[in-house]
Amino acid sequence: MLRITGGTIYDPANGINGEVRDLYIADGKFSSKFDAGRTIDATGMVIMPGGVDVHTHVAGGSINFGRARTPEDHRRTHAFIRSKTRRSGLGGMAPTTFATGYLYAGMGWTTVNEAAVPVLSARHTHEELNDIPIVDKSSLVLLANNEIILDLLEEGEDERAKQIMAWYIWAAKSYGVKAVNPGGVASWKYGNDSKHLTSKISGYDHITPGTIVTKYAKMIDELGIPHPLHLHCNNLGAPGNVETTLETMRHLEGSRAHFAHLQYHAYGGDDWGNMRSEAARLAEYFNAHTNMTTDAGAVLFGDTVTITADGPWQHLLYKLTGRKWGNLDVENETGCGIVPYTYRPSNLVNAVQWAVGLELLLLINDPWRVFLSTDHPNGACFWRYPEIIQLLMCADYRNECMANLPLNIKNKISLPEISREYTLYEIATITSAGPARSLGLKHKGNLGIGKDADLVIYHQDKDIARMFGHPRYVFKGGEIVIEEGDIRETPDGKEYLIQPFYEPDIDEFLRPRFEDRYCMSFENYPVEMERIEHAQIQKCTGDDAEDGDSQ
Template sequence: MELLIRNGAVYDPVNGIKGDKTDISVKNGKIVDKVSSGCKEIDAGGRLVMAGGVDAHSHIAGKVNVGRIMRPEDSRAGIEPRTKTTRPCTGYTVPNVYAMGYRYAKMGYTTAFEAAQAIMNARHTHEELEEIPIIDKGALTLFGSNWPTMDFVRENDMDKLAAYVAWGLLASRGFGIKVVNPGGGEMWGFGKNVTGLDDVVPEFEVTPRQIITSLMKVNEMLELPHSVHLHCNNLGKPGNYTTTLESMKLAKLVKPSKDRQVMHVTHLTFNSWGGTNWGDFESKTDEIAKFLNNNDNITTDMGQLIFGNATTMTADGPVQYANAKLLHAKWGNGDVELEDASGVVPITYVKQISIHSIMWAMGLELALLTNDPYKVLLTTDHPNGGPFVNYPEVIALLMSNKKRQEEIATLHKAVHSQTKIPGIDRELDFNDIAIMTRAGTSKVIGLLDHGKGHLGIGADADISIYDIKPDEIDPSAEHAKIKKAFSSAAYTIKGGEVVVKDGEITSTPMGRTFWVDAKVPQAHTDEMMKDIRMKFKNYYSINLANYMVQDAYVTHPNVVKAGINTAVSEVD
């Protein structure tokens, strides 16, 4: 199957293409250098062309379902009836599985990663991922409060910890190491939390600092495609930016094993908080951006707040209890045996509430005050900051100071005194946006080498065409056109197949699931499994044999190989 896309204004940062009028050739689902004459053609007519969007942090499967059950009212939002091609869609903050795939594809996205799955719940996560049409996906596996992690960290046995991570990724068919409020998930089992990097987790005698550092080390020993993906301690507490900065400094302790960061710190809208209470609450994104501008090997994402309904969901159990009390909201709580915790709380972000207005500013500030767009990815931490269907709104805000000023005029006045956003006039361009939604997200997750986020020869033929001509539009003044175009791709091509045309789904192929098979010496696995077998015998409610995700749960796998490299060097 061959396809030629003619005359597109292509933005492909990885290959240094910034709006050049270029043709793209596609054969058998990949980008090639040429195709035979007479093949199918699409005339882009000077319109904007990018690689398919890649979402590096979203919640699309697993505890999402708790949100669906808790919020039957949400299912009535966003109802789209069945068509000849599509199944019926429901939901806005917690859409059904079909809506997930279709809505990403309509925005020109072709890949999305679930940011947190507990190993014990991974079967369910994959059952849902299997039902999401069109897009490729993967899931990051929670390790930060797991008993074996903390035992091996205390013993400072990095071989066993690496063997455990490799086994955990296999057991969960996971793609990388997620760490949420390290140590806090275990403490939550006793109704408690950790309050900083140096609190000691009772019974295990380890600190969050040790957990993060050790997991970074084994991440690089295993040469995993992605880095450690960290949700910092103290999320949701005024003044937490100091904990965030202290956590980010840990990235200096470990060298990356490949061309990427060693730590990705996620959804900083929830972690850049100054002040000591809700009264003097303020944005400290300037301090975070200063750190990012002066340090490499570390990346972040926005977790942009969107006004209106959201459903917060996180493995950070204690923060959700605090949210539910504060908001008098519905509260779903989970404890995953020897692993992490979780919580789900609905929320509505309101422009007249000072805290929400200040938080709205934070994600944008982070992206606009950080010089390098590869260091701040575009996310809403769907559906925590807001549903992913609002990415076009975020793009328009980043590209237009005029739009930001129009929005600021409608917000609580605290946005003037407690944030920097009113005085920031930087406007991002199409190349920056292509980085924050494609090149950067793919690089950070570790998918550049696996065909995502760029349009070079050999890449996956995941391509989006938007109905705007970059050399004719002024994104600053015409921000409404920008938002409209990114909301409804003229074409989305997935693996060489047209799946969206003029904003409508035309085909619903099954996407693939990326997971990582990391090899470690058998002797390390054998030693490690003695501990694991003991824990299953004594503490787990299920049998080891029923714990592993079998191949049948991942019918279209894309297995990325990784494995031990004992020569990882540490920086003193």
């Protein structure tokens, strides 16, 4: 048992805003009483629930390909030397598995959601997730360009499509559905893209990206999946794409939806030269429609490697930058592209992107619906979150940074007019309580009795980036994992997955279609349950149990 006394608590899930209270921990959960055991004095320190990352790329084929493509970063980056408590690894733009766990926990994040897993590399992804210590994990499976499901939608067999969606989720041992450039990646197989919701999808006559997003959102709601459709919209990164994004939002009225890395979808103008921020317009619509959540996908200046399932966009980015490019073939499921990239303050497009990420975080009023993310590693690496928190909490610092932007950015961004500063309570919401709620993880991001004892204790510090970068303690499941920058324990994290219901005869329906298309045999395709260490099956709504946590 353990007692933490005197800390100032920010627990948005329970409406606790800066109150000094004692916390008791027993058996890895918060408890209402304390009999005996160690006491930690947190007087004068700030306590928040452990961070939850709703959208990151930390395991699987794409990030691994990204690691392989950037040996130059490995030579210059921070190395973790093997010690008694930790394995060796490398930090940098795409940290290795063990280092990922250490770095996340090192800044107080205790749950991460790997946001893009093709079923074909799901087995590999789970192997890597197993090797990310300390943090709890979940993963989303890429389905919006899956030929088998798109064929069924084309044929008007929506019910079957839903069943197969459920089958795929369970085959990938996944936690939800990610849609990347719906239809666009399918067109990419023909060398095309589908940029708008009414665009043609190569190889199909009756469906459009609009059909896919609306039907997928509906199917996911019907299946009762805890996390809504996790959507990477069409037309990412292109000037003027705000129209596509707004159109997508209109299509999804009445359904739940999570818009991933909204920063990349909020641009006006019609060319790189006149690209401008449309964050204000997007935020206005978003504020008025409470069915949606989003994560920022903020950009920070510096080197990174961009990895996404959006193959056509990556090809365009390669053509724009002349940097390295990698494209993975993921059969009929999805795509994958890798391009190392450097965001520069002197580059007008990058400067607009930097501003848009912050504008979205500052202009969306409800911190319960906008979450901190950089779409790691696309916008910046996750270990730079403390820098974003500083930008959100200090308007002065923000203005200082804005002085480095090119002069002709005037009238292209609205950041200079925004004076809002985040409070610690709001930071705890966007980094932990909000994403946990959106993921449907009821026992995360919450310091209430009976919830998982994942929490972080920070020193009060005027230097916000230092405060959030160097927690005093990090607790995972009631255990001290980080103490004053040192890794104390490296427990294995859990992995969350769901088992949505599907008719058992769907196997026989799917088999011939599968064997037509895949190079893999049907029997070898689904990930076996034994592959997943510390699996926790979460209930879908409509299932019996009240609370989502089954042991």
